Amino acid sequence: MSILKQAKTVGIIAILAVLAGCAGQVNESAQTSSKVESAEDRAAREARQAEFLAKQEAAKTAEQLRNSAMAADTLFFFDFDKSDLKQDALDDLDAHAKYLAADRSAKVRLEGHADERGTRAYNLALGERRANAVARYLVIQGVNRSQIESVSYGEERPLSLSRDENGWSRNRRVELIYQ
Amino acid sequence: MRLFIWLVMAFMLAMPARAELVIEITRGVENPIKIAVVPFRVKSAGAFDVDLARLIESNLERSGQFVRVRRDTMLSLPGPEDQIFYRDWRAIDSEYTVVGSLERDTDGLLVRFGLHDVYGERVLFAERIPGSSDSLRDIGHYISDRIYEALTGLKGIFSTRLLYVSAERRSEKDQTFKLILSDADGGRPQTIFQSSEPILSPAWSPDGSRVAYMSFRGKRAGIYVQTLATGEVQKVSDFPGLNSAPSFSPDGRKLVLTLSRDGNPELYVANLRTGQLDRMTNHFAIDTEASWSPDGRSILFTSSRGGKPQLYMMNVSDKTVKRVTFDGDYNSNGAFTPDGESIVFVHRTNERFHIARMNLKTREIRILTETDLDESPSVAPNGTMLIYATSDEERGLLGLVSMDGRVRVRLPSVSESVREPAWSPFFN
Numbered sequence: 001m002s003i004l005k006q007a008k009t010v011g012i013i014a015i016l017a018v019l020a021g022c023a024g025q026v027n028e029s030a031q032t033s034s035k036v037e038s039a040e041d042r043a044a045r046e047a048r049q050a051e052f053l054a055k056q057e058a059a060k061t062a063e064q065l066r067n068s069a070m071a072a073d074t075l076f077f078f079d080f081d082k083s084d085l086k087q088d089a090l091d092d093l094d095a096h097a098k099y100l101a102a103d104r105s106a107k108v109r110l111e112g113h114a115d116e117r118g119t120r121a122y123n124l125a126l127g128e129r130r131a132n133a134v135a136r137y138l139v140i141q142g143v144n145r146s147q148i149e150s151v152s153y154g155e156e157r158p159l160s161l162s163r164d165e166n167g168w169s170r171n172r173r174v175e176l177i178y179q
Numbered sequence: 180m181r182l183f184i185w186l187v188m189a190f191m192l193a194m195p196a197r198a199e200l201v202i203e204i205t206r207g208v209e210n211p212i213k214i215a216v217v218p219f220r221v222k223s224a225g226a227f228d229v230d231l232a233r234l235i236e237s238n239l240e241r242s243g244q245f246v247r248v249r250r251d252t253m254l255s256l257p258g259p260e261d262q263i264f265y266r267d268w269r270a271i272d273s274e275y276t277v278v279g280s281l282e283r284d285t286d287g288l289l290v291r292f293g294l295h296d297v298y299g300e301r302v303l304f305a306e307r308i309p310g311s312s313d314s315l316r317d318i319g320h321y322i323s324d325r326i327y328e329a330l331t332g333l334k335g336i337f338s339t340r341l342l343y344v345s346a347e348r349r350s351e352k353d354q355t356f357k358l359i360l361s362d363a364d365g366g367r368p369q370t371i372f373q374s375s376e377p378i379l380s381p382a383w384s385p386d387g388s389r390v391a392y393m394s395f396r397g398k399r400a401g402i403y404v405q406t407l408a409t410g411e412v413q414k415v416s417d418f419p420g421l422n423s424a425p426s427f428s429p430d431g432r433k434l435v436l437t438l439s440r441d442g443n444p445e446l447y448v449a450n451l452r453t454g455q456l457d458r459m460t461n462h463f464a465i466d467t468e469a470s471w472s473p474d475g476r477s478i479l480f481t482s483s484r485g486g487k488p489q490l491y492m493m494n495v496s497d498k499t500v501k502r503v504t505f506d507g508d509y510n511s512n513g514a515f516t517p518d519g520e521s522i523v524f525v526h527r528t529n530e531r532f533h534i535a536r537m538n539l540k541t542r543e544i545r546i547l548t549e550t551d552l553d554e555s556p557s558v559a560p561n562g563t564m565l566i567y568a569t570s571d572e573e574r575g576l577l578g579l580v581s582m583d584g585r586v587r588v589r590l591p592s593v594s595e596s597v598r599e600p601a602w603s604p605f606f607n
Contacts, residue, residue, distance in 0.1 A: 132442075152421065
């Protein structure tokens, strides 16, 4: 019995030893495999890092674009009975367009206006055409149509009450308002 | 399109507007009828808050066809039962003399009046008119209509009404717009709709029971039809973009209006019962300011399809379009005269905007006004005059001008800037 017991004990020890050895081997092989996978890991980490940096960069750019958009003019003027954009409006509109294209959550409202000359309902249509001219330009520069809302007030909301070309030229306008 | 109904709050209907229009005649016809309206004799205790004789003489004088004989020159002040000494009236150059009285009775009040032909030395007619104390202005307008019709042969317009828009501006974005309904002389102004956003293009239904106009609900423009008696409001359209310039068809069942829901201002006809829309124009230019002809067959509208705003006429049945105006580089906002033979519109000459009339047969144009920034002509239902919007240095005013341009009357407002007048049809 005792021999048997001893044998059993030896056996158990042996099994334990084997198990221990196996365990060691498992550990060893785990370490080996971890070294093998670290290349992918690095790639992923690098990708994550790059993404993070890109995001940071984009945020910085968006921030910059936002700042230049906020510094840009928001009033765009037109000639009598015209809805063509003037050359000097384009730099400011570009600044707004770049920001809006970079930040799809940003939204603008375009309010079209006319001067008091001419009839009111016609001027309402003219104000809309002016707002649409600005909207079209922004869309061509990459802004989504859904980021733009436009409305015409015709001649009902003049900026200036002067009854001369000085006043009228201020009133023939589109106002760009961030929402 | 679905039709929605709102109720305008009752207090809005009852709210009196502050600004009353004051009459100021700038020019009249060469040989106006001289008429003496004797102060109406009050035959019961207590005073009345309307001076009927003043109301009647102001009404008649505003037509440009009459001139009043001043009260302080009258040699006697007879009542309707008194004998009239015609030589006394000839002596002060009165061709016709009106006498009257008013008294309170158990049913309200009773007005009597008579019209005398001084040179013919006879009574043309005498009437008794029962009424209530708040109907005195109505009775005054009715008497004015009777006298006008008897002496000119034309139906009077003194019992008709006006719609116009007033605007009070505190800053560019802080304004109060009111749609106001008043008597034809500007009396009894009532605010029927009020908004901090613009109200434009009020238009009467042919029976005078409803008005259409453009207003904003929130930041969105729409066309609404309001029933005057109940204050009920029906939404006709509030599509994205323009919803503007409504005009009723002569049968009152449809509205022609401007929508830009397809990207560009186009004319549509909306059926007010079914809500069905029929697109009438298809052009990349601006098409707006439509006005239905009295026979219902044509629609006059403004279009920039020729490069500048000009008037065009559409045949409603086949939608074909012909240009109407060729003279000048800005002709817009046209409307028909009640006989359908002429149109009135805004015409620019020498950088100034005036109201002009064109006979559709002869194509002859006559400029009717000489103030500045004249717009929104609306012809009285008897076709003798039109009301229009003009302005002085500070604010918008309303003016009347006869269809030959010879009679001009200014209706300056007391405080607010007024615009967009629309003359009602006859109510009877």
